[in-house]
Amino acid sequence: MTFKLATWNINSVRLRIGIVEDFLKSHEPDVLCLQEIKCQNDQFPAKEFRKLGYEHIAVHGQKGYHGVATVSRRPLSDAESTDYCKMGDTRHLATTLTAGGKQLRVHNFYVPAGGDEPDPKKNPKFGHKLRFLDEMRALSANGSGMENILVGDLNIAPHENDVWSHKQLLKVVSHTPQETELLDQIRDEGGWSDLVREKIPLQETLFTWWSYRARDWDISNRGRRLDHIWSAPELTAALSDISILREARGWEKPSDHVPVMATFELD
DNA sequence: ATGACGGATCTAATCCGA
Numbered sequence: 001m002t003f004k005l006a007t008w009n010i011n012s013v014r015l016r017i018g019i020v021e022d023f024l025k026s027h028e029p030d031v032l033c034l035q036e037i038k039c040q041n042d043q044f045p046a047k048e049f050r051k052l053g054y055e056h057i058a059v060h061g062q063k064g065y066h067g068v069a070t071v072s073r074r075p076l077s078d079a080e081s082t083d084y085c086k087m088g089d090t091r092h093l094a095t096t097l098t099a100g101g102k103q104l105r106v107h108n109f110y111v112p113a114g115g116d117e118p119d120p121k122k123n124p125k126f127g128h129k130l131r132f133l134d135e136m137r138a139l140s141a142n143g144s145g146m147e148n149i150l151v152g153d154l155n156i157a158p159h160e161n162d163v164w165s166h167k168q169l170l171k172v173v174s175h176t177p178q179e180t181e182l183l184d185q186i187r188d189e190g191g192w193s194d195l196v197r198e199k200i201p202l203q204e205t206l207f208t209w210w211s212y213r214a215r216d217w218d219i220s221n222r223g224r225r226l227d228h229i230w231s232a233p234e235l236t237a238a239l240s241d242i243s244i245l246r247e248a249r250g251w252e253k254p255s256d257h258v259p260v261m262a263t264f265e266l267d
Numbered sequence: 268a269t270g271a272c273g274g275a276t277c278t279a280a281t282c283c284g285a
Contacts, residue, residue, distance in 0.1 A: 173285065
Protein backbone atom coordinates (compact mmCIF):
# COMPACT_ATOMS: atom_id res chain seq x y z
CA MET A 1 0.00 0.00 0.00
CA THR A 2 0.94 3.60 -0.59
CA PHE A 3 1.19 5.91 2.40
CA LYS A 4 1.56 9.65 1.92
CA LEU A 5 2.50 12.12 4.63
CA ALA A 6 2.56 15.92 4.39
CA THR A 7 3.74 18.72 6.66
CA TRP A 8 2.81 22.38 6.31
CA ASN A 9 3.29 25.48 8.46
CA ILE A 10 -0.05 27.06 7.63
CA ASN A 11 0.30 30.38 9.53
CA SER A 12 -3.33 30.42 10.74
CA VAL A 13 -5.47 27.42 9.84
CA ARG A 14 -8.72 29.38 10.18
CA LEU A 15 -7.63 32.05 7.71
CA ARG A 16 -6.32 29.50 5.20
CA ILE A 17 -8.77 26.60 5.52
CA GLY A 18 -9.76 27.18 1.87
CA ILE A 19 -6.29 26.52 0.46
CA VAL A 20 -5.84 23.63 2.88
CA GLU A 21 -8.99 22.03 1.43
CA ASP A 22 -7.72 22.61 -2.11
CA PHE A 23 -4.40 21.04 -1.16
CA LEU A 24 -6.03 17.96 0.37
CA LYS A 25 -8.28 17.48 -2.67
CA SER A 26 -5.40 17.69 -5.13
CA HIS A 27 -2.68 15.83 -3.24
CA GLU A 28 -4.65 13.43 -1.03
CA PRO A 29 -2.10 12.75 1.70
CA ASP A 30 -3.09 10.13 4.29
CA VAL A 31 -1.83 12.38 7.04
CA LEU A 32 -1.26 16.13 7.20
CA CYS A 33 0.76 17.72 10.01
CA LEU A 34 0.11 21.42 10.47
CA GLN A 35 2.09 24.01 12.41
CA GLU A 36 1.26 27.56 13.50
CA ILE A 37 -2.46 26.84 13.51
CA LYS A 38 -2.83 29.97 15.70
CA CYS A 39 -6.04 28.89 17.39
CA GLN A 40 -7.36 27.13 20.44
CA ASN A 41 -8.49 23.51 20.21
CA ASP A 42 -12.19 24.37 20.06
CA GLN A 43 -11.60 26.89 17.25
CA PHE A 44 -9.95 24.33 14.96
CA PRO A 45 -12.01 23.90 11.75
CA ALA A 46 -12.51 20.16 12.30
CA LYS A 47 -15.75 20.00 10.30
CA GLU A 48 -14.01 21.01 7.08
CA PHE A 49 -11.39 18.29 7.51
CA ARG A 50 -14.00 15.64 8.34
CA LYS A 51 -15.95 16.53 5.22
CA LEU A 52 -12.88 15.61 3.15
CA GLY A 53 -12.39 12.29 4.90
CA TYR A 54 -9.89 13.43 7.49
CA GLU A 55 -11.96 12.15 10.37
CA HIS A 56 -9.13 11.59 12.80
CA ILE A 57 -7.90 14.82 14.26
CA ALA A 58 -5.49 15.64 17.04
CA VAL A 59 -5.05 19.30 17.96
CA HIS A 60 -2.71 20.98 20.39
CA GLY A 61 -3.37 24.68 20.11
CA GLN A 62 -3.35 27.89 22.11
CA LYS A 63 -4.68 31.38 21.66
CA GLY A 64 -3.07 33.53 19.00
CA TYR A 65 0.30 31.85 18.47
CA HIS A 66 2.01 28.57 17.72
CA GLY A 67 -0.10 25.41 17.82
CA VAL A 68 0.17 22.10 15.97
CA ALA A 69 -2.38 19.65 14.61
CA THR A 70 -2.32 16.27 12.90
CA VAL A 71 -5.24 15.23 10.69
CA SER A 72 -5.58 11.77 9.19
CA ARG A 73 -7.76 9.45 7.10
CA ARG A 74 -6.61 6.58 9.31
CA PRO A 75 -7.30 6.29 13.02
CA LEU A 76 -4.90 8.14 15.28
CA SER A 77 -4.16 6.97 18.79
CA ASP A 78 -2.07 7.92 21.80
CA ALA A 79 -2.03 11.64 21.09
CA GLU A 80 0.52 13.16 23.41
CA SER A 81 2.41 16.41 23.60
CA THR A 82 5.69 16.98 25.34
CA ASP A 83 6.15 20.38 26.95
CA TYR A 84 9.67 21.13 25.73
CA CYS A 85 11.49 23.66 27.92
CA LYS A 86 8.43 23.60 30.22
CA MET A 87 7.20 26.85 28.71
CA GLY A 88 3.61 25.72 28.41
CA ASP A 89 3.51 26.52 24.69
CA THR A 90 2.10 24.24 21.98
CA ARG A 91 4.98 23.04 19.83
CA HIS A 92 4.80 19.25 19.80
CA LEU A 93 2.20 16.58 19.14
CA ALA A 94 2.84 12.86 18.77
CA THR A 95 0.25 10.44 17.37
CA THR A 96 0.28 6.78 16.36
CA LEU A 97 -1.30 5.19 13.29
CA THR A 98 -1.17 1.92 11.41
CA ALA A 99 -0.28 1.66 7.73
CA GLY A 100 0.77 -1.39 5.75
CA GLY A 101 1.01 -3.50 8.89
CA LYS A 102 3.38 -1.01 10.46
CA GLN A 103 2.85 1.11 13.55
CA LEU A 104 3.96 4.64 12.81
CA ARG A 105 4.62 7.20 15.52
CA VAL A 106 4.46 10.70 14.04
CA HIS A 107 6.07 13.57 15.94
CA ASN A 108 4.84 16.94 14.72
CA PHE A 109 7.10 19.86 15.75
CA TYR A 110 7.11 23.63 15.68
CA VAL A 111 10.59 24.57 16.87
CA PRO A 112 11.00 28.13 18.25
CA ALA A 113 12.15 30.65 15.63
CA GLY A 114 14.76 32.09 17.99
CA GLY A 115 14.48 35.86 17.47
CA ASP A 116 17.03 38.02 15.69
CA GLU A 117 20.25 38.00 17.70
CA PRO A 118 22.15 34.67 17.56
CA ASP A 119 23.54 35.04 21.08
CA PRO A 120 21.75 33.28 23.95
CA LYS A 121 23.25 35.76 26.46
CA LYS A 122 21.66 38.74 24.74
CA ASN A 123 18.59 37.03 23.30
CA PRO A 124 16.49 34.72 25.48
CA LYS A 125 14.55 33.51 22.43
CA PHE A 126 17.71 32.10 20.92
CA GLY A 127 18.52 30.45 24.25
CA HIS A 128 15.04 28.90 24.23
CA LYS A 129 15.59 27.55 20.72
CA LEU A 130 18.92 25.96 21.68
CA ARG A 131 17.46 24.39 24.83
CA PHE A 132 14.47 23.11 22.85
CA LEU A 133 16.80 21.47 20.32
CA ASP A 134 18.92 20.02 23.10
CA GLU A 135 15.82 18.35 24.55
CA MET A 136 14.95 16.94 21.11
CA ARG A 137 18.08 14.77 21.31
CA ALA A 138 16.11 12.42 23.57
CA LEU A 139 13.95 11.41 20.60
CA SER A 140 15.37 8.49 18.65
CA ALA A 141 14.27 7.08 15.31
CA ASN A 142 14.56 3.55 16.66
CA GLY A 143 12.78 3.83 19.98
CA SER A 144 9.44 2.50 21.25
CA GLY A 145 9.13 -0.52 18.94
CA MET A 146 7.55 1.54 16.16
CA GLU A 147 8.59 3.27 13.01
CA ASN A 148 9.22 6.83 14.08
CA ILE A 149 8.69 9.89 11.93
CA LEU A 150 9.66 13.44 12.86
CA VAL A 151 8.20 16.29 10.84
CA GLY A 152 7.55 19.96 11.01
CA ASP A 153 8.86 23.47 10.97
CA LEU A 154 12.26 22.98 12.58
CA ASN A 155 13.18 26.59 11.84
CA ILE A 156 16.69 25.59 10.77
CA ALA A 157 18.07 25.35 7.25
CA PRO A 158 20.89 22.87 7.85
CA HIS A 159 22.84 22.75 4.60
CA GLU A 160 24.62 25.40 2.49
CA ASN A 161 22.14 24.77 -0.30
CA ASP A 162 19.17 25.03 2.04
CA VAL A 163 19.49 28.85 1.94
CA TRP A 164 19.78 31.41 -0.84
CA SER A 165 23.21 32.58 0.36
CA HIS A 166 25.22 30.49 2.79
CA LYS A 167 27.78 33.26 3.35
CA GLN A 168 25.23 35.98 4.01
CA LEU A 169 23.18 33.86 6.38
CA LEU A 170 25.94 32.49 8.61
CA LYS A 171 25.08 35.00 11.32
CA VAL A 172 21.35 34.91 10.72
CA VAL A 173 19.22 32.86 13.09
CA SER A 174 18.10 29.64 11.29
CA HIS A 175 21.47 29.08 9.57
CA THR A 176 24.14 29.78 12.23
CA PRO A 177 26.74 27.01 12.69
CA GLN A 178 25.56 26.62 16.28
CA GLU A 179 22.08 25.67 15.09
CA THR A 180 23.00 23.67 11.99
CA GLU A 181 25.60 21.61 13.88
CA LEU A 182 23.09 20.90 16.64
CA LEU A 183 20.46 19.82 14.12
CA ASP A 184 22.98 17.54 12.36
CA GLN A 185 23.81 15.98 15.74
CA ILE A 186 20.16 15.41 16.64
CA ARG A 187 19.62 13.76 13.25
CA ASP A 188 22.75 11.58 13.33
CA GLU A 189 22.67 10.58 17.00
CA GLY A 190 18.96 9.81 16.77
CA GLY A 191 19.45 7.66 13.69
CA TRP A 192 17.14 9.83 11.58
CA SER A 193 17.21 10.28 7.82
CA ASP A 194 16.42 13.64 6.24
CA LEU A 195 14.07 12.34 3.55
CA VAL A 196 14.24 15.29 1.18
CA ARG A 197 18.02 14.98 1.05
CA GLU A 198 17.80 11.19 0.66
CA LYS A 199 16.17 11.79 -2.72
CA ILE A 200 17.48 15.16 -3.84
CA PRO A 201 21.26 15.71 -3.99
CA LEU A 202 22.88 18.33 -1.75
CA GLN A 203 24.05 20.25 -4.82
CA GLU A 204 20.46 21.18 -5.58
CA THR A 205 19.22 24.31 -3.80
CA LEU A 206 15.94 23.75 -1.98
CA PHE A 207 13.60 26.04 -0.03
CA THR A 208 10.30 25.54 1.80
CA TRP A 209 9.90 29.11 3.10
CA TRP A 210 10.04 32.54 1.47
CA SER A 211 9.63 35.76 3.46
CA TYR A 212 6.48 37.85 3.09
CA ARG A 213 8.72 40.92 3.03
CA ALA A 214 10.21 40.39 -0.39
CA ARG A 215 8.64 42.52 -3.09
CA ASP A 216 8.41 39.42 -5.28
CA TRP A 217 9.21 36.13 -3.55
CA ASP A 218 9.42 34.24 -6.85
CA ILE A 219 11.81 36.60 -8.63
CA SER A 220 14.08 37.30 -5.64
CA ASN A 221 13.82 33.61 -4.58
CA ARG A 222 15.56 34.23 -1.27
CA GLY A 223 14.23 31.26 0.63
CA ARG A 224 15.30 28.74 3.23
CA ARG A 225 14.55 25.02 3.77
CA LEU A 226 13.03 25.12 7.25
CA ASP A 227 10.42 22.37 7.01
CA HIS A 228 11.51 18.77 7.25
CA ILE A 229 10.46 15.13 7.21
CA TRP A 230 12.75 12.71 9.03
CA SER A 231 12.23 9.01 9.49
CA ALA A 232 13.66 5.77 10.79
CA PRO A 233 15.91 3.86 8.34
CA GLU A 234 13.28 1.13 7.66
CA LEU A 235 10.96 3.80 6.30
CA THR A 236 13.71 5.48 4.33
CA ALA A 237 14.07 2.25 2.40
CA ALA A 238 10.35 2.36 1.59
CA LEU A 239 10.38 5.99 0.41
CA SER A 240 9.13 6.22 -3.17
CA ASP A 241 8.62 9.93 -3.66
CA ILE A 242 9.35 13.26 -2.03
CA SER A 243 8.21 16.72 -3.05
CA ILE A 244 8.18 20.35 -2.03
CA LEU A 245 5.08 22.13 -3.33
CA ARG A 246 6.76 25.40 -4.35
CA GLU A 247 3.70 26.59 -6.29
CA ALA A 248 1.75 26.86 -3.00
CA ARG A 249 3.76 30.00 -2.16
CA GLY A 250 2.05 31.67 -5.13
CA TRP A 251 -1.51 30.80 -4.14
CA GLU A 252 -3.94 33.50 -3.05
CA LYS A 253 -3.28 34.69 0.52
CA PRO A 254 -0.50 32.09 0.91
CA SER A 255 1.33 30.87 3.96
CA ASP A 256 4.99 31.85 3.88
CA HIS A 257 5.77 28.10 4.07
CA VAL A 258 4.82 25.43 1.51
CA PRO A 259 3.89 21.76 2.01
CA VAL A 260 6.52 19.04 2.02
CA MET A 261 5.30 15.54 1.13
CA ALA A 262 6.72 12.04 1.40
CA THR A 263 5.26 8.90 -0.15
CA PHE A 264 6.12 5.39 1.05
CA GLU A 265 5.38 1.96 -0.36
CA LEU A 266 4.60 -0.20 2.63
CA ASP A 267 4.08 -3.99 2.25
C1' DA B 268 20.20 45.56 4.42
C1' DT B 269 17.40 39.39 3.20
C1' DG B 270 12.98 42.07 3.99
C1' DA B 271 9.59 45.79 5.68
C1' DC B 272 4.76 42.03 5.10
C1' DG B 273 1.16 39.65 7.48
C1' DG B 274 -1.48 37.29 11.45
C1' DA B 275 -3.94 37.61 16.06
C1' DT B 276 -5.56 40.37 19.50
C1' DC B 277 -9.34 43.52 24.57
C1' DT B 278 -10.27 47.03 16.64
C1' DA B 279 -5.64 49.94 17.81
C1' DA B 280 -1.35 49.54 18.15
C1' DT B 281 1.43 45.93 19.59
C1' DC B 282 3.55 41.54 19.73
C1' DC B 283 5.33 38.00 16.94
C1' DG B 284 7.31 35.48 12.99
C1' DA B 285 12.49 33.90 10.67
